[in-house]
Amino acid sequence: MEKALKTDYILEMRNITKEFPGVKALDDVNFQVKKGEIHCLVGENGAGKSTLMKVLSGVYPTGHYEGDILINGEIQRFHGIRDSERSGIAVIYQELALIPELSIYENIYLGHELKKGRVIDWNETIRQSQEMLKKVRLNVNPETKIKDLGVGKQQLIEIAKAFSKNANLIILDEPTAALNDLDSENLLNLLLELKAEGVTSIMISHKLKEVIKVADTVTVLRDGKTICSLTAEKGEITEPVLIRNMVGRAIDDIFPKREKKEFGDKVLEVQNLSAVDPASGKHLLKNVNIHARKGEVVGIAGLIGAGRTELATSIFGNPRGYRLEGQIMLDGQLVRFHHPKDAIKAGIAYVTEDRKGDGLILLQDIKSNISLANLKELAAGGVINKNEEIHVGEHYRGSLNIKTPSVEQLAVNLSGGNQQKVSLGKWLYTKPRVLILDEPTRGIDVGAKFEIYTIINDLIAQGMSIIMISSELPEILGMSDRIYVVAEGRVTGEVDVKDATQDKIMELATQ
Template identity: 60%
Template sequence: MSSIILEMRNITKTFPGVKALDNVNLKIKKGEIHALCGENGAGKSTLMKVLSGVYPHGSYSGDIYFEDEVCEFKTIKNSESKGIVIIHQELALIPYLSISENIFLGNEQSKRGIINFNETYAKTIDLLKVVGLNESPDTMVNQLGVGKQQLIEIAKAISKEVKLLILDEPTAALNEDDSENLLKLMLEFKKQGMTMIIISHKLNEIAKVADSITILRDGKTIETLDMKKDNVKEDRIIKGMVGRDLTNLYPDHTPKIGETIFEAKNWTVQDVTNSARNVVDDVSFHIRRGEIVGIAGLMGAGRTELAMSIFGKAYGTKMSGQLFKDGKELTLKNITQAIDAGIAYVTEDRKSFGLVLEEDIKTNITLANLRRVANKSIIDDGQEVVEAENFRKKMNIKTPAITQKAMNLSGGNQQKVVLSKWIFTEPDILILDEPTRGIDVGAKYEIYSIINQLADQGKGILVISSELPELLGISDRIYVMREGAFTAEFERKDASQEKIMKYMTKTGVEQG
């Protein structure tokens, strides 16, 4: 048998108005970790959906060979029966079922139609040991963090006797510790002979685990590199992805900082699930005009709850403290009042809360400020088209038309639509929660440039990010948050990853 476990030849896949894959070729060696890289929209996820049967045979052209056999997968079940299992970026677990029920959903341990729960429980314990998760099989999934849920997805894949495991952005929603644990687990699986394909925008993670890397650009195969033999560096990968050298990951920016535009004093928010705990605890901070302020913190530190509670009580039932804009106190009872006060919030979860995926780009962009495109409460279709087209060009949203549904856009272009929606409200204060999560380096650079432009217009920008290099690269000042409280504040010149990490994980207060 060949050392090549998978070969995809001349795969072409077309959607209305766009060719997503154009004669793509891919070879995967048995027992290797193979990285698939490219900008958002390059075709990575589409290629894996072709392989796994999400896009069935007949909906694309080209050939798939797995273990030297021609495969024509009509369904996901077909590919799984061969040992090909994909874990998508959006986890597919059912929150109100237990771990064991989720792992064996659709693959029930049964005889004559009757589920053997003892066997299910025992096998779940074995699988959880394999992925290093010390939880009871009866635990409800909604009681677990994202990192543990990701491990359950992997346990579910292993239960299907996987030969080729595909992980699509497996660490996108994980903190650094959970990401590191997942990468170690992948290396352990590799020792045991498992073959894996990883799609990731985090090039440092690819450098840690990948043996080979295939780069896609605009739906075409650019090259496949041996990570060790070719001595592949991040700059080399980026050049292949974007088609040019990207000399600086963060655009140069000289801030023009003015007077304080926004201030929170002694802001406290009660946890909605535990009234005895404050998820935001006596937090005070300020943002000046033209300033980009970052908030660093581990997952669960209270960063998102802080942002959402400020944005018209979008989170929390009981809160106290004061909010000020230009020195005047704000009373914001709902999101509409927050928008009217000139505050905008770009959520960390663009697919669930940022976009209406079934609607087109035009509708999504104007949704938060319909008054601007309405005449006597009636939408002016012509004006809506003009405004949406303006944002499509200004934000470089890669799409054949503004009538394209948001669900058909790549992650980076979806994020640009969300940003467009909130910029369209003409805010003075813009809160950005994980603004580049799951986005490639080229699209990140464009979004950083947009953030800088907004700051130069005199807006106050608050950025929440789990990527410390990102915060250090774009922020003028950084607050550090731990267990609902701010533990440090650093000017850009005084900040470092080591200092920030110290105050993310240890109590103490430092002003800098």
């Protein structure tokens, strides 16, 4: 390592270039972070944000990229994640790396246990865990198991874990993606409090309002290049400026307008639906009544854990095996679905919130993923017509604007927004009349969101009924015609969008 020069920057990444076969993921990127600031890194999916952080964290070690990393003016050579951690860098990924069955204190010190001789000193581990929890303003017993905590508290445990490694630069990758509004607010306030104590944070986020709230500086990446760095001090961090630099053009309204028209008849109606988890005996849904009309977007709002996904899966053939009571009606006729294939056959499709776990087979190509839910359309005598499968894949690649050189591309190699479009294409190929979208834009950038919203408007114009579950209230208000609010498995309110406000929805969501 070279001798450190006096500098205001805790981190400098100079002329970073990283190539994969056929792709230049980072192209001469420069990135500077001042001590004690909150620095946000933004850009569309595939812009290079995650790749840059993998270079910084040692996932891509020295020799696998060009350029220099400097910490406090000193050039670093990271041969792995341990080297990055020793220099005071901690990365908190969107998919939390906690073990549910272990306690808080076991998770905080996992991998760097406190020992007395050769034996772990559990008393000291608990004592120091309490100190770490105080730092992140979390008042819980360190002996509590992770599985008994909500996602918001688990996120704070990850930050406590970073402090236990003496981190002085914390990188948070989409930290609020899985959080409700209240937990997101608490986390952002914590970052501001930590900044006041001199802690430096880098936050990657697609939620521009959150970026605007906390960022001192924002660096924008696009197509693997540094586009600009903007500062709050100069008043440069505004939504229009961020969007223009991220996508290369202005988007005047993130929620595209659609022509208002009269809705058709009720297509789907749920009457007095209740659901019980047979394993725990917990009531997940209690006498839920909702309906969706032809050409209508019905929003389902509520806090995480309120029962929104349980409602969606109960309608979609009940794959989780809940004990159900109540009725589901299609076009006024009672239907009974014993399996998701029954729901698909009846014209109902469900785009899951977990596109990587449940929505796609990541190690299969795009065309195979799109055809997966409707293979009978392609099969003759039990053999899939591969040419027709390519034709179908190409159709949805074009109509959904899936950015890929080929439908033979593996889904795992696509950006989050393009993976979401493939998941959507899979269900559109079943030709549904009712489409349930569960968190359709989670973890995707503003440009991809706009494209998903435009697709929703096109489907509505064709007469489809859409039920959209979302934790983002601006999205619910911007895209819905009518909104149901769910709390603790009950529908606590039904609001026409013209009468809806964020305050009214939050009030109903906390009843």
